Amino acid sequence: MGASRRFAAIAAVAAVLVSGGCAVGTAQGPTGDAGGEEAAMSRTPVTRFTPLTEDDGYVPEGEGLDVDADVPALTRLDADLLAAVREAAEAAEAAGVEEVVVISGWRSERYQEFLWDAAVDLYASEEEARRWVASPEGSAHVTGEAVDIGRTEAAYWFSRFGAEYGLCQTYANEVWHYESVVEPGEECPLPADDASVRR
Numbered sequence: 711m712g713a714s715r716r717f718a719a720i721a722a723v724a725a726v727l728v729s730g731g732c733a734v735g736t737a738q739g740p741t742g743d744a745g746g747e748e749a750a751m752s753r754t755p756v757t758r759f760t761p762l763t764e765d766d767g768y769v770p771e772g773e774g775l776d777v778d779a780d781v782p783a784l785t786r787l788d789a790d791l792l793a794a795v796r797e798a799a800e801a802a803e804a805a806g807v808e809e810v811v812v813i814s815g816w817r818s819e820r821y822q823e824f825l826w827d828a829a830v831d832l833y834a835s836e837e838e839a840r841r842w843v844a845s846p847e848g849s850a851h852v853t854g855e856a857v858d859i860g861r862t863e864a865a866y867w868f869s870r871f872g873a874e875y876g877l878c879q880t881y882a883n884e885v886w887h888y889e890s891v892v893e894p895g896e897e898c899p900l901p902a903d904d905a906s907v908r909r
């Protein structure tokens with residue numbers, strides 16, 4: 711792939727607010743900007759340059775999935791993690807938290823790669839990008855072992871009570887990112903500073 715096409719894909723998300731090992735993408739993902747190019751892409755196999763879809767676990771920015779949604783972002787999560795998230799969400803809502811949604815769950819490798827490229831572009835530094843976005847090889851989202859919880863009130867509820875369900879906030883700079891780290895009821899370990907710290 712030429713550098714100019716790669717640049718075009720990144721430019722499409724210049725406005726993305728990259729957040730987290732998590733980083734939730736925006737808009738339509740990488741898209742071609744020329745009609746002819748799009749037509750050509752529709753005849754070619756899925757590549758990192760074809761638009762991200764539900765099958766990539768893509769969740770448009772600002773949207774959130776109901777924890778019971780039947781989409782790959784949830785169904786491709788580790789089954790125990792998903793069960794724990796659903797149980798915790800029910801408890802949070804029973805405790806008065808208005809809306810518990812999954813902002814991002816399982817992600818395809820190319821979705822993570824897209825987020826990674828956008829972060830490297832945004833921070834102009836792989837070292838800085840690594841603090842906020844895991845590379846496709848190192849992301850717990852790609853292996854189905856992490857979820858990002860929203861909205862804010864729900865994320866804070868998870869940070870306080872998630873351990874009862876074995877769910878722990880694993881990075882100090884990402885209050886929304888949870889993984890099954892302990893047995894339900896055990897104490898969560900202290901979170902790492904950020905996603906650049908390999909545990």
Ligand SMILES: [Zn+2]
Nearest residue numbers: 731732858887
């Ligand atoms: Zn995350």
